[in-house]
Amino acid sequence: MKAESQGVKELDDTTVIMPLGLAQDLVYGRGEHRVSAVTLQLRRTQDIPRAQKRLQEMLKDEPFEIHTFEQLTPLYGQIVGLYRAIFTFLALIMGVIVLFSVVNTMTMNVLERTTEIGTLRALGSRRGEVRMQFLAEGAAIGVMGASTGLLLGWLIALAINASGWRWLPPLSAQPVPFHLEYLATRWQFIVPWVAVVLVTLLASVGPANRGARLPIVDALRHV
Numbered sequence: 431m432k433a434e435s436q437g438v439k440e441l442d443d444t445t446v447i448m449p450l451g452l453a454q455d456l457v458y459g460r461g462e463h464r465v466s467a468v469t470l471q472l473r474r475t476q477d478i479p480r481a482q483k484r485l486q487e488m489l490k491d492e493p494f495e496i497h498t499f500e501q502l503t504p505l506y507g508q509i510v511g512l513y514r515a516i517f518t519f520l521a522l523i524m525g526v527i528v529l530f531s532v533v534n535t536m537t538m539n540v541l542e543r544t545t546e547i548g549t550l551r552a553l554g555s556r557r558g559e560v561r562m563q564f565l566a567e568g569a570a571i572g573v574m575g576a577s578t579g580l581l582l583g584w585l586i587a588l589a590i591n592a593s594g595w596r597w598l599p600p601l602s603a604q605p606v607p608f609h610l611e612y613l614a615t616r617w618q619f620i621v622p623w624v625a626v627v628l629v630t631l632l633a634s635v636g637p638a639n640r641g642a643r644l645p646i647v648d649a650l651r652h653v
Contacts, residue, residue, distance in 0.1 A: 548649025568634025
């Protein structure tokens with residue numbers, strides 16, 4: 431037997447790991463040996479509900495209680511909720527920045543192309559066609575911006591993961607490799623990409639309506 435660091439100081443100070451038989455001898459002595467709890471560790475967090483349901487079916491006739499890590503450690507759920515709120519707030523701030531940036535860009539686009547809009551309207555283009563043209567441009571800006579951002583983020587994550595950087599997490603006794611889980615789920619790509627495109631498209635509605643409603647004569651006179 432030997433002492434082995436678990437990487438977390440609190441665990442090293444309070445946890446003793448030993449064979450089950452030895453632990454039962456120390457706790458129960460010559461009495462009946464029992465097991466008070468069994469801990470299962472899964473490879474993926476998202477498998478917890480399915481594993482819990484399966485265990486409940488297998489042990490429905492046994493005097494067992496099944497609890498998840500989050501149920502036994504309420505602090506974990508509170509920390510996750512805190513970070514979720516922080517990231518949601520940051521996402522809202524970035525969405526507002528994107529919204530106003532695209533509105534400014536599309537407004538300048540309409541002003542610079544006022545004469546072109548007047549020419550198109552004079553040649554028979556309807557307001558809806560002019561509006562759809564600017565909405566398509568806004569959507570194209572969103573698609574290109576979102577795709578470029580995801581690509582750059584992926585390249586940066588690869589560079590960081592390959593750099594060999596190490597850091598000391600809270601409650602840890604020794605540094606661990608710094609790793610970004612950029613490819614953990616497909617939703618990490620789909621949700622930000624769709625959100626940026628929708629925000630960009632929404633920001634283009636006002637300038638597109640403004641350009642479509644320009645009087646033909648005033649648009650042709652614009653310098």
